[in-house]
Amino acid sequence: MTRFERAIYNFLNARGREIMKCLIATLCADDPAIISRVRIQRVILRTEKAIAKMPLFYFVVLKIGVYLLEYAIPPLSWKIRPFTSMNLDQRLEYLNTWSSSRFYYKRMILKLLISLCLPRLYSEKRLLLSIGFERALQGRTRKRWSTAPL
Amino acid sequence: MVDGSTLREHIRENFDVVIVGSGAGGAVVAKELAEGGMRVALVEEGPAFAPQDHRDMAVDAIYRMYRDRGFTTTFGKPAIPIPMGRVLGGTTAINSGTCFRTPSKIFRHWNEELGLHELNEAEFQPIFDRVEREINVEPSDFAVMSRANTIFHELLQNRGTPGKPLRRNIRKCDGCGYCCYGCATGAKQSTDVSYVPKAIRAGATVYTNCTVEKFLIKGRRVHGLRGRFTDLDYANTGYTLEINAPVVVVSGGTIPTPQLLRDNGIAVENWNLGRHLTIHPTTKVYAEFDEVINGWEGTPQAYYLDLHEKDGIMFEGIFVPPDVAAMMVPFVGRRLNEFMRNYKHMAAFGLLISDISQGRVVKMPFLGTTVLYNLVPEDVEKIRKGIAFLARVFLEGGAKRVYTLLHGFSEINNAKDLERLENARVRAEDIEGAAFHPLGTCRMAKSQKHGVVDTSHRVFGWEGIYVCDGSVIPTSLGVNPQETIMAFATRFAGIVLGKKITD
Ligand SMILES: Cc1cc2nc3c(=O)[nH]c(=O)nc-3n(C[C@H](O)[C@H](O)[C@H](O)COP(=O)(O)OP(=O)(O)OC[C@H]3O[C@@H](n4cnc5c(N)ncnc54)[C@H](O)[C@@H]3O)c2cc1C
Numbered sequence A: 001m002t003r004f005e006r007a008i009y010n011f012l013n014a015r016g017r018e019i020m021k022c023l024i025a026t027l028c029a030d031d032p033a034i035i036s037r038v039r040i041q042r043v044i045l046r047t048e049k050a051i052a053k054m055p056l057f058y059f060v061v062l063k064i065g066v067y068l069l070e071y072a073i074p075p076l077s078w079k080i081r082p083f084t085s086m087n088l089d090q091r092l093e094y095l096n097t098w099s100s101s102r103f104y105y106k107r108m109i110l111k112l113l114i115s116l117c118l119p120r121l122y123s124e125k126r127l128l129l130s131i132g133f134e135r136a137l138q139g140r141t142r143k144r145w146s147t148a149p150l
Numbered sequence B: 001m002v003d004g005s006t007l008r009e010h011i012r013e014n015f016d017v018v019i020v021g022s023g024a025g026g027a028v029v030a031k032e033l034a035e036g037g038m039r040v041a042l043v044e045e046g047p048a049f050a051p052q053d054h055r056d057m058a059v060d061a062i063y064r065m066y067r068d069r070g071f072t073t074t075f076g077k078p079a080i081p082i083p084m085g086r087v088l089g090g091t092t093a094i095n096s097g098t099c100f101r102t103p104s105k106i107f108r109h110w111n112e113e114l115g116l117h118e119l120n121e122a123e124f125q126p127i128f129d130r131v132e133r134e135i136n137v138e139p140s141d142f143a144v145m146s147r148a149n150t151i152f153h154e155l156l157q158n159r160g161t162p163g164k165p166l167r168r169n170i171r172k173c174d175g176c177g178y179c180c181y182g183c184a185t186g187a188k189q190s191t192d193v194s195y196v197p198k199a200i201r202a203g204a205t206v207y208t209n210c211t212v213e214k215f216l217i218k219g220r221r222v223h224g225l226r227g228r229f230t231d232l233d234y235a236n237t238g239y240t241l242e243i244n245a246p247v248v249v250v251s252g253g254t255i256p257t258p259q260l261l262r263d264n265g266i267a268v269e270n271w272n273l274g275r276h277l278t279i280h281p282t283t284k285v286y287a288e289f290d291e292v293i294n295g296w297e298g299t300p301q302a303y304y305l306d307l308h309e310k311d312g313i314m315f316e317g318i319f320v321p322p323d324v325a326a327m328m329v330p331f332v333g334r335r336l337n338e339f340m341r342n343y344k345h346m347a348a349f350g351l352l353i354s355d356i357s358q359g360r361v362v363k364m365p366f367l368g369t370t371v372l373y374n375l376v377p378e379d380v381e382k383i384r385k386g387i388a389f390l391a392r393v394f395l396e397g398g399a400k401r402v403y404t405l406l407h408g409f410s411e412i413n414n415a416k417d418l419e420r421l422e423n424a425r426v427r428a429e430d431i432e433g434a435a436f437h438p439l440g441t442c443r444m445a446k447s448q449k450h451g452v453v454d455t456s457h458r459v460f461g462w463e464g465i466y467v468c469d470g471s472v473i474p475t476s477l478g479v480n481p482q483e484t485i486m487a488f489a490t491r492f493a494g495i496v497l498g499k500k501i502t503d
């Protein structure tokens, strides 16, 4: 990789990370009860790690998908602001238009993004314990965890 | 057992038989042939794990043990995830452990309509007996079933149409609920804990972390193979394996096998190669109750209701841990949070259909091995009917609300919603689900015109190369296929040894 390519790659990564972070926060509606129980940076890192190890096709689709979500252009979307600069209600409404769209591929892109980041969010131990996933977790990790219910 | 990820030398060996893949097909062939006195090599692309290695969350286990980190899907309408194992034990190491014998109706179809008289139901019974003894098939115990299963059982009983406990390949299952993510107690008798150890005891050599890519070919005879060793990140270690053997058995699974043959120029002239793919599309329905269910505790797939004969639909228990469930929730934002917060109150039940839709395995530039599959309207209708049935059972049984993965019907709250679903016209792309049983891409047939292998599993027009995995199963089964595949493999081993193997 040339220095120029690396610079672009890193830039896209940093930008992509911002968008992912915003997406994860929106998916859980910025709920403090959730956010406080997860290490969001770790969730993003694990999501990125998973993306990096994916088959090439999905890797490319996901990279493009992240930017499509951010800067969607007609006919994918008629909004005029980037996703990351919307307020929470706007972001939620925007994601709802994607998830309820009759345009199949639009739903699929969101589904693909969700299927990468939500499993990482919901494998954060304190969040799992707070939704009652306790015995099964301890059996698997052989560790003792505790936290207050969500 | 030779672990290719740590090996630092090239290997060149001679065997009587070499088998590619250690799943339901390959491991059974390896054990039966090794016990029959042959020198057997079993080559597996994935790593080997001991039960105590399975100590991670479901999502991490998927990453560790599933092909392409769990990202294998069909292309078409809808796109359907089609997970497969890439680990010693193949997909049996990550399956739910449900066992069915091939239904009589299917045998009749094979005999009468496809002319496959060699697949005789009566002759298969002692083979099934043998397979069931090897993997210890027994009925699921209500005491360790997930509450998501027993609640459905109670609802069906109240309606006067009870289902039955599923038969599973287990020994002392404690109901930890992680069957599809590696069984940490070793209770599930997947081939890595049942057949493979017996094959090794009988003298077979097992190579793990070795991807077979090339067959050694002279004319139209295959006489061995070449593979490359990989590390746990799928990267080459730089070392290779070369095995010479007069009998080469391909058991890579329904999706990889036709591609491996095609890449080597084998059977490429055969129109059937990679075609006739059936997958048993599945989906599930969640139902929220007042009681705490903790559906993740207990065996997730332990109970069923068979409407296969009548409607082509089979209902089977299913429940996934929250990290896996989160990716399939049909909501975002506050409703997603609410769903996950209430996940402990959810029951779920799944359905699979006997599909008449057929797909293909092809190689595409940039995508590599690709599965093309579109659901035909008849199958879409079966799925809609199945979802509506489950929703009705749950709602009438006292569920507060029902959630489906059908676009436009994510939430069913009352009789009116249900009626709307029951009268709906659904498009294929509105369905979200998965498929766990790919079959048929090198199907067995009487002639080259209709299939890829003959009734002794030999690739038509070729010598020395045989296929023995889900890809040879001639049609969709309507039931979970591992026992059928194992029975085919046992029968095939008998053909190679020149004697019938029975119990
Ligand atoms: C989540 C899940 C749950 C399931 N539950 C059930 C169930 O409850 N009951 C049931 O009957 N069935 C179930 N199934 C399906 C069942 O497990 C499979 O149908 C069966 O294991 C297929 O057997 P196979 O031999 O065709 O392939 P596999 O079992 O997939 O084995 C193929 C093996 O070959 C290896 N391989 C492929 N290519 C190469 C290569 N080039 N070089 C070396 N090795 C290679 C693969 O890594 C793999 O290990 C389930 C499947 C899934 C995904």
Ligand code: SF4
Pocket (backbone or CB within 6 Å): B097, B170, B172, B173, B174, B175, B176, B177, B178, B179, B180, B182, B183, B184, B185, B186, B187, B188, B298, B299, B300
């Ligand atoms: S539920 Fe039983 S078979 Fe499944 S992983 Fe747990 S112990 Fe193993």
